[in-house]
Amino acid sequence: MSELEILLPALIFLPAALGFLGCVLPRIVFPISVLMLISYATLAGSFIGSDFTYAFTLIGDGGIQFSVDHYTFPLVFGSSITLLISFGLFSRRFSHYFYQVCLVLFTALLISFSTVDLVSMFIALELVGFSAFLLIADRNDKKSLFNSFQYLIGGGLAMLIYLIGVVQAFTYTGTFLISDLVKAPETALCLIVAGLLTKSGVFLCGLWVPNIYSHANCQSSAILSGCVTCAGIAPIARMSQTLTPIGDSMVVIGVISAVVAAIYAVFERESGRALGWSSVSQLGIAILSPTYACIYAMQHGICKALLFSTLRSGDQAEVAYNSHSASGHGHGSVDEPRPLPVEELIRVIVFVVASLSIMGFPFLSGFVTKNWVKTDLPYEAKIIYTTAALLTSTVYARLIFDRASNYFSGFKDGLSINSLKINRALTDCLSTPRIWIFLISIISLIGFSFAQPDVYSLKSINSAIVSAVLGGILFVSVVGIQADEFVKPITRTLDLVGAPFLVAALLLANLLYLKI
Secondary structure, three states, rough: OOHHHHHHHHHHHHHHHHHHHHHHHHHHHHHHHHHHHHHHHHHHHHHHHOOOOOOEEEOOOOOOOEEOOOOEEEEHHHHHHHHHHHHHHOOOHOOOOHHHHHEEEEEEHHHHHHHOHHHHHHHHHHHHHHHHHHHHHHOOHHHHHHHHHHHHHHHHHHHHHHHHHHHHHHHHHHHHHHHHHHHHHHHHHHHHHHHHHHHHHHOHHHHHHHHHHHHHHHHHHHHHHOOOHHHHHHHHHHHHHHHHHHHHHHHHHHHHHHHHHHHHOOOOHHHHHHHHHHHHHHHHHHHHOOOOOHHHHHHHHHHHHHHHHHOOOOHHHHHHHHHOOOOOOOOOOOOOOEEEEHHHHHHHHHHHHHHHHHHOOOOOOOHHHHHHHOOOOOHHHHHHHHHHHHHHHHHHHHHHHHHHHHHHHHHHOOHHHHHOHHHHHHHHHHHOHHHHHHHHHHHHHHHHHOHHHHHHHHHHHHHHHHHHHHHHHHHHHHHHHHHHHHHHHHHHHHHOOOOOOOHHHHHHHHHOOOOO
């Protein structure tokens, strides 16, 4: 047995072990969690773009099959950074129980990113679902509890469909390995893919995403968008790379998800729901390219974590949290001081930079990943992809406008720059860990864009800038028809339908497309 066969399983199950240790020693959970996540992010980031691949079997022959490869490293890096952002920005609100849930979630994600065993994938995704249920219910009000149980029921139904497909595939192949699905019947493939797409939040099964994102806490929404929805991306990418029918159907489902969800986001007035619809659209783009799906999901997850963390000003987020938190809920102190104007300005800048990155603006990480995906698409899909990119630019033009307007409206309420001592404000601001997290995030989003200078050409830069400008123009054009009487009936209908009843729709779409 090699050293890696001992080290890699230990790294996979270490977060959960630390989480359970936190039950006994709660005070050490936060510092150890931060150090561990930094180590995982550093280790995974150093292997992104490399050809390193290591497959091993846990517990002897016939045990759990793992493959640590180029599908694994980007998602591990993105999940680590997302959890670090949430821990660093909202640490005052957490009890040690929240950290334990996140650490168990991280272990489940590590398994789902690296396993090539369908049964182990089922167990990992179920554990991800239970952890997400606790994160959604963290707000502890009736609405969040309703949404959390809705997610739990929908996820359970999706995993039941997935498990039926796994059992049917096993009767034909005799194994649970993803690579042996080439011998499985198409009905089994459809059942497996339907379950994975529901966990990933891809349209139509992704209709649970906007509603839950808008009613969960900021920190929970950041973790859900940056980690949980990525759980099904790695197996989908592996299957699309190996199986031609799956790859072809992912192109159809991906372009539908990218365009339709972006249209919903354009006409959505609530920022949280708009970000949710945007996630459905962006994950549809991710599954278009098996080669770059994981690295695209990584970039999207980090940006979404930053967006949800800075969507509201510090005061608004605190009021929203306090108004929906029951006394004795178990969280730490929430009596945070009013954020400094300089800190609030940096929050707005981070929001703008993350939005521009998802739009694919030049010299940001999103520009690189979007160009990678675009080069991997067939010509017909590129046309629809361009339409989705334009709609995405429209969505984020509106979100940037709303966030900036919200910031500048604060000066009308008595917050005046002239009344501040700028030097003291800057000094106090730079002494808070949150600001350094924001600054490092901005530098990282810009720095990653120079990792592949070959994607920069006059044509690609012009295309990205034109898309952003046209998105702003389109936002100005449609802002007048974002009326409540038009949007509310749609959103209410989607809220009532929920996730559980949409799994069958995607399953039917797969069956019709594959002509079964």
